[in-house]
Amino acid sequence: xxxxxxxxxxxxxxxxxxxxxQPKPNTKAAVNGGNSxxxxxxxxxxxxxxxxxxxxENSRFCKDCFKNNLYGKFKQAVTYNAMITPPDxxxxxxSGGPSSRVVLQFVHEMQYxxxxxxxxxxxxxxxxxxxxxxFIDESSTHSFTSQHIEKAIEDIRLIVSNLAPPSKxxxxxxxxxxxxxxxxxxxERLKELLDAVSDVTGKEDLLIHLRxxxxxxxxxxxxxxxxxxxxxxxxxxxxxxxxxVKGQGYSLSADIQYVDSxxxxxxxxxxxxxxxxxxxxxxxxxxxxxxVEMLNGxxxxxxxxxxxxxxxxxxxxxxxxxxxxxxxxxxxxxHFNRVPEIHDSNVPSATxxxxxxxxxxxxxSLSSNSFCPICNSPLKKSNFPSxxxxxxxxxxxxxxxSACSSCQFQILPKDPSLMEEFLSLLPQQMITKxxxxxxxxxxxx
Amino acid sequence: xxADSKPKKSGARLCCVCNQNRAALKRPKTLEQxxxxxxxxxxxxxxxxxxxxxxxxxxxxRIAIGASGGKDSTVLAxxxxxxxxxxxxxxxxxxxxxDEGITGYRDDSLETVKRNELQYxxxxxxxxxxxxxxxxxxxxxxxxxxxxxxxxxxxFRRQALDRGAALLKVDKVATGHNADDIAETVLLNILRGDIxxxxxxxxxxxxxxxxxxxxxxxxxxxxxxxxxxLDYFSTECIYSPNAYxxxxxxxIKDLERIRPRAxxxxxxxxxxxxxxxxxKMPEQGTCERCGYISSxxxxxxxxxxxxxxxxxxxxxxxxxxxxxxxxxxxRKRDSRxxxxxxx
Numbered sequence: 001x002x003x004x005x006x007x008x009x010x011x012x013x014x015x016x017x018x019x020x021x022q023p024k025p026n027t028k029a030a031v032n033g034g035n036s037x038x039x040x041x042x043x044x045x046x047x048x049x050x051x052x053x054x055x056x057e058n059s060r061f062c063k064d065c066f067k068n069n070l071y072g073k074f075k076q077a078v079t080y081n082a083m084i085t086p087p088d089x090x091x092x093x094x095s096g097g098p099s100s101r102v103v104l105q106f107v108h109e110m111q112y113x114x115x116x117x118x119x120x121x122x123x124x125x126x127x128x129x130x131x132x133x134x135f136i137d138e139s140s141t142h143s144f145t146s147q148h149i150e151k152a153i154e155d156i157r158l159i160v161s162n163l164a165p166p167s168k169x170x171x172x173x174x175x176x177x178x179x180x181x182x183x184x185x186x187x188e189r190l191k192e193l194l195d196a197v198s199d200v201t202g203k204e205d206l207l208i209h210l211r212x213x214x215x216x217x218x219x220x221x222x223x224x225x226x227x228x229x230x231x232x233x234x235x236x237x238x239x240x241x242x243x244x245v246k247g248q249g250y251s252l253s254a255d256i257q258y259v260d261s262x263x264x265x266x267x268x269x270x271x272x273x274x275x276x277x278x279x280x281x282x283x284x285x286x287x288x289x290x291x292v293e294m295l296n297g298x299x300x301x302x303x304x305x306x307x308x309x310x311x312x313x314x315x316x317x318x319x320x321x322x323x324x325x326x327x328x329x330x331x332x333x334x335h336f337n338r339v340p341e342i343h344d345s346n347v348p349s350a351t352x353x354x355x356x357x358x359x360x361x362x363x364x365s366l367s368s369n370s371f372c373p374i375c376n377s378p379l380k381k382s383n384f385p386s387x388x389x390x391x392x393x394x395x396x397x398x399x400x401x402s403a404c405s406s407c408q409f410q411i412l413p414k415d416p417s418l419m420e421e422f423l424s425l426l427p428q429q430m431i432t433k434x435x436x437x438x439x440x441x442x443x444x445x
Numbered sequence: 446x447x448a449d450s451k452p453k454k455s456g457a458r459l460c461c462v463c464n465q466n467r468a469a470l471k472r473p474k475t476l477e478q479x480x481x482x483x484x485x486x487x488x489x490x491x492x493x494x495x496x497x498x499x500x501x502x503x504x505x506x507r508i509a510i511g512a513s514g515g516k517d518s519t520v521l522a523x524x525x526x527x528x529x530x531x532x533x534x535x536x537x538x539x540x541x542x543x544d545e546g547i548t549g550y551r552d553d554s555l556e557t558v559k560r561n562e563l564q565y566x567x568x569x570x571x572x573x574x575x576x577x578x579x580x581x582x583x584x585x586x587x588x589x590x591x592x593x594x595x596x597x598x599x600x601f602r603r604q605a606l607d608r609g610a611a612l613l614k615v616d617k618v619a620t621g622h623n624a625d626d627i628a629e630t631v632l633l634n635i636l637r638g639d640i641x642x643x644x645x646x647x648x649x650x651x652x653x654x655x656x657x658x659x660x661x662x663x664x665x666x667x668x669x670x671x672x673x674x675l676d677y678f679s680t681e682c683i684y685s686p687n688a689y690x691x692x693x694x695x696x697i698k699d700l701e702r703i704r705p706r707a708x709x710x711x712x713x714x715x716x717x718x719x720x721x722x723x724x725k726m727p728e729q730g731t732c733e734r735c736g737y738i739s740s741x742x743x744x745x746x747x748x749x750x751x752x753x754x755x756x757x758x759x760x761x762x763x764x765x766x767x768x769x770x771x772x773x774x775x776r777k778r779d780s781r782x783x784x785x786x787x788x
Contacts, residue, residue: 201704240635245700245707249714302703309696313636316692320636327638332719380717405713409706 041065051285054275054318063285070282073273074106081258082339083268084110084226089130091171091224091265093215096135096156096292098283099230103271105289107131107228108163115166132169133160134218136211140176140187141194155292171218175207178214178427193425196418201246201301202410209375212267213429219265227267234276234310236269237321240328242306246406251377253331262336262376275321277314334378372404373433374411374426379404399423399434462487476705493528504535507615511606512540512561512569514554517621519561525619526565540565541609541618543602544573546581550683572609574601578750586684589758595688596762597749604737604746628708629693631715636693 041049042058043065051066053059061069078084084107092107094100114128135156139149153172160170176186190210197203219227236256243252254260260267271279283289299307313320370379399419400412413422423431458468460480468478472487479487496502510525512518522540529536542558545551555571562569575581578601586594610618633639685691700707731737732744739745745761752760 241632244631244635244711244714247710247713247717250717250719252714253719302700302707305696305699305703309692309699313692323638324635327635330720332721406710 043069051281053278054322066278067282067286070102070274070278071106071109074103074270075110077258077270077272078110078268081268083228083259083270084129086114086126086129088226089132089224090226090228091132091134091215091219091222092228093230094133094135094156094160095230096152097230098279098289098291099232099235099271099274099276101159101230101289101291102274102279102282103228103230104133104159104163106270108168111166128166130224131166132171132222132224134171134173134215136214137172137174138207138211140174140190141207152292155290159290159292169222171222173214173218175210175214178210178217178429180428189425193422196413196422196425197411198414199301199410201303202407204299204301204303205375206411209430210427212263212376213427216263216265216429224265227263227265229267229269230271231269232271232274232276232279233325234314234321236272236328237324238303238306238310240324241310242303245302245306246410248377248404248406250380251404252328254334254337254378256325256328257333257337259337259339261338261340262334262371262378266339268339272325277318370402371433372402372407373399373430374403374407376433377404377406402434489524489528492524493532496528496534502534502536502617505537506535506617507537507539507613509539509541509570509606509610509613509615509618510567511618511620512542512558514542514557514561515621517623519557519621521619521621522561522565522567526567538567539613539615540567540569541606541613541615542569542571543605543609544571544575545598545602546574546583547682547684548583551582570609570613572605572612574605577601577605577608578746580750580753582684585753588753588756591684593758593762594684595690597753598684600745600749604744607737624708624712625694625697627715628697628711629690631711632693632696633690634715637689 039049039060041047041062042060044062047062047064049060050063051061053061053066053069084090090107092100092104094104108131111128111131114126118124118126118128133156135153137149137153139146156172157170160168174186176190179186179189194203194206197206215227218224239255240252243249243255254262256272258269258272260269283291310321310324371377372379399422400408400416403412413419423434458478460466460468460483461477462479462483466480466482469481470479470484471477472479472484502508508525510518510522512522522538525536526538528534529538540558540562542555544555558569558571561567573581582594582598585597589597606618606620697708697711728740730739730741732739732742732747734743734747737744737746743751748761752758752762
């Protein structure tokens with residue numbers, strides 16, 4: 001009989017060995033030597049635990065159970081939110097980091113199982129969803145050697161090609177492709193655009209907005225119906241704090257849900273319930289989960305400060321990130337925080353029932369249909385009057401009036417005379433949004 | 446206001462408001478150069494505007510100013526009595542001080558408040574934990590240590606202020622909470638899972654004057670108090686080193702260095718949070734034991750007091766301490782909102 005208590009300190013405990021110091025939850029996965037035989041995986045109670053989950057002493061798992069635990073969270077998120085259904089083609093955004101790697105792996109395993117079921121099934125009623133991978137090459141914004149980047153891209157190609165069958169298309173796209181023109185033009189324009197932003201945090205955030213627009217473009221042009229991000233609990237916790245700090249309290253709830261359908265191609269976050277620490281542990285345990293170091297450089301400005309702050313809080317209490325996300329989860333989401341209705345009869349009725357049960361009821365009275373052209377965050381209704389007062393015409397949309405207060409401060413130029421030039425540097429998608437925002441889309445009020 | 450500095454050869458700048466005197470400091474909010482007199486004027490004028498715009502007072506009202514002897518409440522007392530005189534608010538002002546019974550800290554700061562009473566001509570009332578609850582903070586800390594002592598002190602002080610206000614028969618209590626304090630509270634609520642507080646805190650802010658100074662940053666208070674040579678007490682509470690608020694405070698200090706307006710942005714976010722009207726909010730009732738306002742059978746102060754008196758220091762602290770079974774039995778008396786308790 002196993003003495004499972006980690007606080008067992010009775011001198012008469014049957015184990016005669018020296019009790020090993022219990023590893024702290026924040027250390028890397030350490031193989032627990034065979035000494036403490038009272039330590040067994042809390043799940044299967046058979047194997048030796050090799051790592052700790054976020055729960056510290058109470059969540060010592062063996063390698064398989066640890067992985068299954070994480071996969072279980074992923075699967076549950078996907079099912080309950082109807083994120084991926086048979087007719088879908090999902091594009092996995094891959095950065096090379098541990099969260100990306102894990103979400104790619106899990107999506108692949110899900111697809112693989114679906115494929116096996118399909119092959120084994122006589123009537124072939126349920127098609128298998130398609131998976132593609134997109135890597136955004138942001139090397140033009142940094143000054144790394146081309147060797148670094150080429151090696152990284154090679155590694156990524158290898159990873160994706162090994163995740164077959166079923167095979168997956170890989171898109172390696174430089175960030176400057178967001179502009180319709182390619183090559184040198186695009187690079188120059190990107191540089192000019194980023195240089196026009198004086199605030200460090202604004203620059204970082206603008207790059208993030210460009211990144212998501214490019215993912216939308218790739219998905220849209222190649223027939224993908226979902227974009228999968230590997231955003232984990234830790235990243236979301238940081239976003240909660242940084243959005244609060246930037247005055248984006250109103251739109252915060254839009255960014256942290258499982259599903260975000262305000263975009264043309266809905267964006268889903270299946271790893272929302274997985275802490276970064278556990279994803280890191282999984283990658284270090286499982287040799288096949290290679291990470292590609294992208295050397296993006298540390299975040300500076302507010303994003304970097306928030307990141308270190310959350311880290312300090314985590315050290316003080318390992319469940320702090322979860323608490324932050326849970327608290328923010330109590331804020332009211334928006335009507336677009338659910339997958340669009342599924343009308344396809346190919347989708348199993350169980351999935352459609354799930355969707356009906358777990359997607360959120362639209363809250364018509366609170367929904368706002370005006371969005372910031374830069375960051376796409378929903379604007380509070382009180383912003384409407386200012387856009388009405390604007391004197392922008394169809395040709396020259398009033399960018400400033402249609403943007404959210406955070407973008408107005410940290411991204412848009414302070415000097416109004418520079419606004420027109422800034423507008424010319426933005427990608428077409430943002431300009432189009434600015435035009436519509438200017439006139440106000442009142443049809444859905 | 447445009448930052449219109451004209452540097453002389455020596456590098457000295459002129460005040461951007463009056464363009465006459467030498468600039469003595471940079472306004473933290475706007476980074477403009479400003480001289481002393483203009484700083485006082487601007488500072489006092491902003492507070493006056495907040496009072497007017499939010500219609501915080503009516504003529505003839507009796508107002509108690511929560512006075513700890515620290516710079517915030519000292520500045521508040523000074524400025525409020527100044528504005529009362531200058532703009533004829535017609536208010537009856539009092540100083541209300543809480544004596545928690547902390548030797549080496551509170552007894553010293555109370556001396557400061559007593560001096561303020563004379564300096565500003567405002568009658569002073571002191572309420573003490575000893576009288577109200579039969580416990581001083583010194584005794585409480587001796588019993589429970591330094592981990593949760595701030596919880597006790599905070600709950601007790603809030604009630605003490607109310608009781609003092611009732612004794613003085615005042616209409617409103619003014620406190621010197623500034624923007625930094627409120628921003629810290631917003632962050633703390635996020636960190637610790639307290640969403641119900643968002644609504645109630647901001648309702649309180651609107652109706653009981655805390656926002657009055659919410660437009661001002663911390664720095665301005667220190668600067669104002671320092672330049673005006675106001676008599677104030679500037680040591681930290683000796684029992685506070687482990688307070689969780691310390692984390693938030695550190696972060697906000699760092700934040701202010703990068704982006705000063707972030708503090709006000711945090712407050713704005715707090716006001717804008719989309720909180721469902723169906724989120725379970727505490728219902729207002731009265732405490733069975735003492736009659737104070739409470740959302741549970743017993744108010745939090747009574748729960749804590751009961752714990753102290755029965756030698757159960759964890760009563761009313763946290764959720765499942767697991768250290769004493771009584772904690773679980775009495776959980777229904779815990780005045781925290783059940784639906785939003787977090788570990």
